[in-house]
Amino acid sequence: xxxxxxxxxxxxxxxxxxxxxxxxxxxxxxxxxxxxxxxxxxxxxxxxxxxxxxxxxxxxxxxxxxxxxxxxxxxxxxxxxxxxxxxxxxxx
Numbered sequence: 001x002x003x004x005x006x007x008x009x010x011x012x013x014x015x016x017x018x019x020x021x022x023x024x025x026x027x028x029x030x031x032x033x034x035x036x037x038x039x040x041x042x043x044x045x046x047x048x049x050x051x052x053x054x055x056x057x058x059x060x061x062x063x064x065x066x067x068x069x070x071x072x073x074x075x076x077x078x079x080x081x082x083x084x085x086x087x088x089x090x091x092x
Contacts, residue, residue: 001056001079004029006049010042018072025049025078027057034085044074049081056080 008026012019023045029037034054041057049055055078 001058002029003082004055004057006051006053006055006078007040008051016073019044027055027078041076043076043078045078047078047081049078054082054085056082
C-alpha cells in the first residue's frame with residue numbers, strides 16, 4: 001500500500017468488458033513528506049476518489065481484491081481515501 005495524490009481522470013472509449021462502468025484515475029505516488037515520487041500511474045478506483053484527494057493504492061494481485069478477482073483485470077487500484085493530511089508525516 002502506498003500513498004498518492006489523484007491528479008487527473010482518464011477516459012477510455014474501448015476497454016475490457018469487466019471494466020465497464022469503472023473509473024480510471026491518474027495518481028502521483030508521494031514520499032512521506034507528500035512530495036512527488038516517480039512517474040504518475042493509472043489506477044482503477046474502488047472507493048469513489050476524486051481529483052486532488054490523498055489516497056492509498058496497491059499493485060499486483062492485491063489490486064484485484066476489492067473486485068471479483070477472476071473478472072477484473074487490474075494491476076493498480078485505489079483502495080482508500082485519506083480523510084486528513086493532518087497526521088501524515090510532515091518532516092518535523
